[in-house]
Amino acid sequence: MLQWKESRMSHAGVSCYDCHVVPKSHPSAIQCPGIKGTNIYISPLVSPKTCAKCHPTEVEQFTKSGHARLASRPVVDVPKLQKLQYYFEGGEFAGVPKKDPRTTAPRETGCIVCHGGKIILGPDKKPISGWPGGIGTRYPDGGVGSCVACHYRHTFSLEQARKPETCGRCHLGPDHPDIEIYLESKHGQLYLAHGEKWRWNSAPETWEPGDYTAPTCATCHMSGIGALKTTHNVNERLKWDMVHKKSVIRSGERGDGKKGRQLMVQVCANCHSTLHTKQFMSSLDNAVALYNAYWDGAVKMFNELKAKGLLKKDKWSDGYQELMYYLWHHVGRRARHGAAMNGPDYAHWHGFFQIFQVYKDLQAIYNYRIKHNKIEELSTVMSSAPY
Ligand code: HEC
Ligand code: HEC
Ligand code: HEC
Ligand code: HEC
Ligand code: HEC
Ligand code: HEC
Numbered sequence: 001m002l003q004w005k006e007s008r009m010s011h012a013g014v015s016c017y018d019c020h021v022v023p024k025s026h027p028s029a030i031q032c033p034g035i036k037g038t039n040i041y042i043s044p045l046v047s048p049k050t051c052a053k054c055h056p057t058e059v060e061q062f063t064k065s066g067h068a069r070l071a072s073r074p075v076v077d078v079p080k081l082q083k084l085q086y087y088f089e090g091g092e093f094a095g096v097p098k099k100d101p102r103t104t105a106p107r108e109t110g111c112i113v114c115h116g117g118k119i120i121l122g123p124d125k126k127p128i129s130g131w132p133g134g135i136g137t138r139y140p141d142g143g144v145g146s147c148v149a150c151h152y153r154h155t156f157s158l159e160q161a162r163k164p165e166t167c168g169r170c171h172l173g174p175d176h177p178d179i180e181i182y183l184e185s186k187h188g189q190l191y192l193a194h195g196e197k198w199r200w201n202s203a204p205e206t207w208e209p210g211d212y213t214a215p216t217c218a219t220c221h222m223s224g225i226g227a228l229k230t231t232h233n234v235n236e237r238l239k240w241d242m243v244h245k246k247s248v249i250r251s252g253e254r255g256d257g258k259k260g261r262q263l264m265v266q267v268c269a270n271c272h273s274t275l276h277t278k279q280f281m282s283s284l285d286n287a288v289a290l291y292n293a294y295w296d297g298a299v300k301m302f303n304e305l306k307a308k309g310l311l312k313k314d315k316w317s318d319g320y321q322e323l324m325y326y327l328w329h330h331v332g333r334r335a336r337h338g339a340a341m342n343g344p345d346y347a348h349w350h351g352f353f354q355i356f357q358v359y360k361d362l363q364a365i366y367n368y369r370i371k372h373n374k375i376e377e378l379s380t381v382m383s384s385a386p387y
């Protein structure tokens with residue numbers, strides 16, 4: 001309640017009713033004891049459909065971004081990732097019975113908290129799974145995404161959404177260490193040194209250099225700066241797809257890479273010379289191309305092993321395939337993200353240095369299998385370390 005009073009929206013006269021009161025026909029409409037007998041129905045679940053009543057532009061942009069349906073897709077729609085979640089991580093392979101509630105634990109405590117899943121309602125219309133959920137949550141009313149992933153209730157403070165830690169809640173760790181990369185960049189160092197003196201609460205479209213001296217995640221990926229308008233589509237300013245196995249220029253549902261680069265360069269131009277930014281972007285493009293060369297080499301060996309029947313069916317017991325996973329998902333992402341956001345330790349020591357080592361191990365396994373025409377008995381890969 002106190003938080004709500006502090007939010008600018010409460011000043012604008014937005015009340016509990018605007019967000020929580022729903023028609024009786026709403027899929028998650030319930031009545032708490034206080035309103036039993038009246039014809040008022042509420043929903044504790046608030047999807048972007050509700051916010052869209054007053055913020056249609058933000059919701060439209062957000063819906064097109066990787067933060068909406070694309071974010072919950074791996075968790076909800078991709079069969080091989082179902083197997084990863086329930087069978088491997090959920091312990092079915094180790095004897096925990098299928099459908100046992102324990103098998104859902106990794107998914108509910110991990111994937112869904114960041115990515116979001118599908119909310120399942122019980123017979124009393126109250127959620128039994130998937131709520132509260134991560135950024136791509138699919139609501140029973142058809143709304144997709146969670147605005148409270150970044151705008152914590154009930155202050156909906158711009159200051160909090162603009163701070164890098166808000167993004168770092170999900171963008172961290174061995175496979176996408178963006179907050180770590182940011183904090184080791186000069187931008188992050190300036191944030192640590194002077195951030196508490198920056199003006200964080202400027203109204204939308206007026207938060208400009210001067211309010212801050214270095215960009216946060218939001219500045220580069222979302223906020224209005226100079227001639228650029230704020231966007232809730234985080235794909236808009238990106239050139240490369242560095243999430244997946246091979247980096248390609250973004251197109252279709254992942255964005256428009258050519259335009260994305262132009263927009264990102266425009267962000268930098270507010271504080272840096274053209275020369276500075278050009279140099280930076282050309283090193284980034286070289287880093288992406290080098291990573292792709294390693295990936296192509298790994299795929300070539302993979303295809304040969306496959307043709308000769310020298311791959312195990314279960315990739316998690318097969319050293320070659322496990323290493324291939326670490327190549328793109330851990331060391332390869334770290335190198336690419338490090339290069340993109342000025343984090344030299346991630347670009348190098350946690351990135352390219354480990355990429356070449358993983359690659360040499362891939363070559364060694366490949367050579368062994370080709371020479372002996374058989375798969376080594378035990379996986380030589382120590383699953384989580386050192387990658
Ligand atoms: C601007 C919209 C908005 C307003 C105004 C608003 N809420 Fe919420 N509320 C939300 C959102 C969004 C959530 C998170 C729902 C979700 O994750 O699906 C939420 C969640 C909740 C929850 C359930 C989650 C929990 O922590 O238990 C309660 C209870 C709640 N609000 C009460 C209130 C009350 C009381 C008021 C008025 C003082 C209020 N809300 C005003 C948007 C709003
Ligand atoms: C009934 C209309 C209404 C609904 C529904 C609504 N908002 Fe707002 N919201 C407003 C108004 C009006 C403002 C502008 C307040 C101002 O500029 O002083 C605002 C401002 C904001 C701000 C900026 C706060 C700031 O400090 O400037 C955020 C963030 C926000 N809303 C998020 C949400 C989210 C998320 C939802 C859905 C959970 C939501 N709003 C639902 C009317 C609404
Ligand atoms: C609740 C977790 C969460 C938070 C908070 C979060 N993200 Fe994300 N973000 C994700 C997930 C999950 C994806 C992957 C989406 C997919 O599957 O394509 C993602 C993807 C992205 C992408 C790449 C888009 C794409 O489709 O490839 C960018 C850029 C990004 N986020 C920036 C940000 C920024 C900037 C912030 C903070 C303002 C932020 N994120 C906050 C979870 C989060
Ligand atoms: C700590 C938060 C977090 C957890 C937990 C998490 N992810 Fe992610 N995931 C992300 C972020 C952030 C990205 C985006 C990385 C990028 O943009 O490069 C991502 C990217 C992905 C992608 C690639 C994007 C796409 O749409 O194809 C897949 C697949 C994926 N995650 C699946 C999962 C699965 C399955 C789980 C659970 C077994 C899981 N993730 C757990 C945060 C998380
Ligand atoms: C990935 C984090 C993230 C998510 C998710 C997110 N926002 Fe925002 N939002 C921000 C940031 C950062 C700003 C501040 C932009 C700036 O610097 O002015 C913002 C600003 C806003 C504003 C103020 C007006 C504006 O456009 O600047 C509104 C309104 C708003 N968001 C609504 C929403 C709604 C509705 C949703 C859900 C559909 C949502 N946001 C989801 C990060 C997010
Ligand atoms: C100085 C501007 C800047 C800052 C600050 C910044 N980024 Fe980035 N980010 C970039 C650039 C540039 C790229 C690469 C764009 C391209 O594809 O060419 C990128 C790429 C990404 C990607 C990669 C998407 C993919 O394809 O895998 C994610 C995710 C991301 N940033 C999240 C964050 C988060 C989270 C933060 C804060 C902790 C942050 N960024 C801070 C500029 C920035």
Ligand code: HEC
Nearest residue numbers: 186187209212213214215220264267268270271277280342
């Ligand atoms: C709000 C202003 C601002 C924006 C926007 C900004 N930077 Fe910076 N950047 C700085 C400041 C300030 C420094 C520290 C310079 C120093 O050491 O005096 C810096 C440092 C750097 C450095 C470290 C090398 C050096 O000059 O010392 C790189 C690389 C860099 N920025 C790249 C970028 C890129 C790429 C973008 C756009 C994607 C960007 N910056 C956007 C303010 C900004």
